[in-house]
Amino acid sequence: MEYHVRDLQLAELGKRRIEWAERDMPVLRSIRERFAKEKPFVGVRISACLHVTTETANLMITLKEGGAEVFLTASNPLSTQDDVAAALVHYFGIPVFAIKGEDRDTYYSHLHAVIRKEPHIVIDDGADLISTLHREYPQLAQKILGGMEETTTGVIRLRAMAERGVLLFPVIAVNDAMTKHMFDNRYGTGQSTIDGILRATNRLIAGSTFVVAGYGWCGKGVAQRARGMGATVVVTEVDPIKALEAKMDGFLVMPMIEAAKIGDFFVTVTGNTSVIREEHFKVMKDGAIISNAGHFDVEIDIKALEKLSVGKREVRNFVEEYTLYDGRRIYLLAQGRLVNLASAEGHPASVMDMSFANQALCAEYILKHHSQLERKVYKVPREIDTQVAQLKLASMGVQIDQLTPEQLSYLSSWEIGT
The missing domain is CATH 3.40.50.720 (NAD(P)-binding Rossmann-like Domain)
Incomplete structure (x- = not known):
């Protein structure tokens, strides 16, 4: 297996930390359990450019459990947790190309490494992966079913590409999901x-x-x-x-x-x-x-x-x-x-639970609906955002009210006044 990490001897520590984060990611865990049974991504290659952290590791494991062939590189030269990168390679068989403190040339060589895997779906954090695809691999980009973007900065870049008519595949702005940007x-x-x-x-x-x-x-x-x-x-x-x-x-x-x-x-x-x-x-x-x-x-x-x-x-x-x-x-x-x-470890796992649940469900959405999607930036479907919120509330033991038939009728009527 091709990979590039600092030291595989760090893998045991990384595995324990991945498990610690997973305890606080119940929404993603429930999605992983369904994916493990249904295997929606069999035969699908997914390349991701994300911060290589314990939370990201759990997203990668979830996609692999769903049958995907997954490849991961870092979206920032300083954000990689080297023990996590080692654990993903050693214990989970996921190729990772990321070393904390890597220079710019290494950073881009890692981007090229996951692009050369010819992914069907891409997941990005800052749009470096997608922009590199468009600049240097336009023929490959045209074959991609779709992608997702995690950050405000990346969404801005991708919307600019769409407005100029140069975006070659549909992208879902996971950053703009209410359960992502309001919480993450x-x-x-x-x-x-x-x-x-x-x-x-x-x-x-x-x-x-x-x-x-x-x-x-x-x-x-x-x-x-x-x-x-x-x-x-x-x-x-x-x-x-x-x-x-x-x-x-x-x-x-x-x-x-x-x-x-x-x-x-x-x-x-x-x-x-x-x-x-x-x-x-x-x-x-x-x-x-x-x-x-x-x-x-x-x-x-x-x-x-x-x-x-x-x-x-x-x-x-x-x-x-x-x-x-x-x-x-x-x-x-x-x-x-x-x-x-x-200089720290990024967001708490309970917050990234919602962000990466959106990523996992949007990857499944692209796989099912890519033929109906245009080459533009889409919002996360409302039903996915709502499902993530419902799963999160359930994991917290919180129940909420439901609209009664009378209330539903009232909200859809224009005839009832004062």
Whole structure:
């Protein structure tokens, strides 16, 4: 079996950690049990570009239980858990191409490795796999039944491709499922980003000024958790509606140039480029800590920071100290990459349970309905989103009401007035 991981001797530790995560993923477990009986993916090859974590491992195992031939590569050079990669290869026979800390050339060689398996279905996190397919393997891309995308950043890229008429197969935006972005982005990113900052720095958040750039679902989660830990939270935004929402939620709202002067911690979660730039570095306090929880390492202008610096050193794992020309020090976490996955373990399994349940069910949906789908980006079918929510509630022992026939009639009527 072809694979590329750091060390197979890490496999036993990875297996135990995969099992620990599985205990908190009851929705995916129920889908796996059905897949194991029905084998819907027999003869189907699935290539995935995802963060190689314990939760992702359980998705890969679920798809393989369903009969698929599965191949996995990392969607971020720093997010791979090497013990998990080893366990998937050694214990589950799943080819993995991922090493934590791999350079850019290795990262793309791993992408090419899973593409060359000629998949029928692709699963992406950030759209690097799909965009590489389109740029370098257009003939192969035309044969793919469909794909899924996990992140806001990736969905933006894929919708741009669809609007320009260059997308060669249908893609389901799993990121946009209510059971994904409302929970994964808000609760998952909120908790894991704080976790990553704490593991990297061991600094006290209470009493600090904590700046969150972007007030989408991820930004909301980070802002809520930082406030819960005692910080004064500042939100920066370019969208007036989101800025207004942040203000009404009780956060300070101001431009980044003003927030830069007072912030102790900074987190970017916008999906855009150069959110923290040269003019911001110039006014930051000595000791400011900057990090990113958006998908790509472009939100912090690292080249501008290096240009302003006279010295650079690693003072802790995932903490780089930049000394500026005037003696001020700015600390960059995880090289500007996803701090929650680079210096921590990513989202809790109970959150990823819903995200990856959506992935598994959408893969099955594509297999069944690909001939009716156009080359565009689709929302997750409502019935899948609802099914995931129902399974999650059942796993938590929560029951809800059902509409009565009278209520159903009332909601569908226009004749009943005051």
